[in-house]
Amino acid sequence: SSRRSYEFIEVSEPRPGVGQVTINRPKALNALCTPLITELNTALRAFQASPTVSAVVLTGSARAFAAGADIKEMAPLTFSGAYTTSFIESWSDLTTALKKPLIAAVSGHALGGGCELALMADVLYCTPTANFGQPEIKLGTIPGAGGSQRLTRAVGKAKAMELILTGKSFSGEEAERWGVAARVFADYDALLEGALATAEVIASYSRVAVQAAKEVVNKSQDLGLRDGVEFERRVFHSLFGSEDQKIGMRAFAEKKKPEWKNE
Numbered sequence: 649s650s651r652r653s654y655e656f657i658e659v660s661e662p663r664p665g666v667g668q669v670t671i672n673r674p675k676a677l678n679a680l681c682t683p684l685i686t687e688l689n690t691a692l693r694a695f696q697a698s699p700t701v702s703a704v705v706l707t708g709s710a711r712a713f714a715a716g717a718d719i720k721e722m723a724p725l726t727f728s729g730a731y732t733t734s735f736i737e738s739w740s741d742l743t744t745a746l747k748k749p750l751i752a753a754v755s756g757h758a759l760g761g762g763c764e765l766a767l768m769a770d771v772l773y774c775t776p777t778a779n780f781g782q783p784e785i786k787l788g789t790i791p792g793a794g795g796s797q798r799l800t801r802a803v804g805k806a807k808a809m810e811l812i813l814t815g816k817s818f819s820g821e822e823a824e825r826w827g828v829a830a831r832v833f834a835d836y837d838a839l840l841e842g843a844l845a846t847a848e849v850i851a852s853y854s855r856v857a858v859q860a861a862k863e864v865v866n867k868s869q870d871l872g873l874r875d876g877v878e879f880e881r882r883v884f885h886s887l888f889g890s891e892d893q894k895i896g897m898r899a900f901a902e903k904k905k906p907e908w909k910n911e
């Protein structure tokens with residue numbers, strides 16, 4: 649399934665249990681045109697369905713993760729055209745297509761829709777010189793793929809408001825300091841290696857538990873604390889019905905390595 653051919657992305661399985669999607673539209677600094685987003689959705693759905701993949705790394709090039717939505721595609725759009733075709737709505741499918749963890753490895757430009765795409769990932773890694781930002785204000789528009797919501801949740805209202813109103817960039821080093829990025833790596837090679845290594849760690853665990861962990865953490869972004877804690881407890885209870893939970897706890901007691909069944 650991961651062997652189909654794409655125009656704007658490359659898909660591979662570089663490590664056991666790990667899928668990789670590389671955005672590959674170098675002439676436009678990986679600008680995210682609609683066909684590219686469609687390919688990304690297709691690739692993530694294929695990884696979701698894949699019995700061999702447990703976690704996915706999403707990256708671009710050393711120079712650009714993605715320099716935004718495609719400005720040349722958007723320039724001629726009208727309100728009624730954008731509204732009636734639900735322009736950009738398919739980007740939201742990216743957050744539901746994959747129930748397995750998605751790690752974004754961001755080097756170079758991650759601007760506008762590129763920043764928003766990175767913010768959709770479950771774990772964000774970057775280089776210190778990565779160039780994040782929501783520069784839409786400079787184009788006479790605003791973030792349209794969740795930036796005003798996800799960036800605000802990630803850095804708080806004060807910083808998000810300043811960044812979105814000025815269009816000013818922030819560095820990967822700042823992203824890490826502000827909690828947007830989980831870690832920074834010295835350069836692109838180290839970044840990709842770090843992302844693949846983390847994906848491998850995740851892939852070594854029960855797929856059932858991993859999916860549940862992703863689901864409950866993501867719920868924290870939508871629910872109030874009381875509802876969120878209750879939701880977590882319900883899912884935690886449900887895992888007593890999984891075979892892997894029995895396998896994991898039995899292996900601990902027997903001082904053995906658990907052999908997950910993903911059941």
Ligand code: CAA
Pocket residue numbers: 675676677679680715716717718719720736757759760761762764783784787790791792793795
């Ligand atoms: N859309 C379409 N094409 C883009 C693009 C984008 N977002 N970003 C870069 N490109 C193209 C350039 O037009 C250029 O193509 P040509 O060679 O055909 O002219 C090519 O990529 C290389 O770009 P530059 O020559 O500009 O490269 P640079 O190194 O001088 O500058 C940059 C790099 C600072 C990232 C600059 O390209 C830039 O500012 N890009 C636009 C960034 C931006 O505004 N992004 C937000 C888009 S709006 C959005 O994303 C809406 C949303 O919320 C969903």
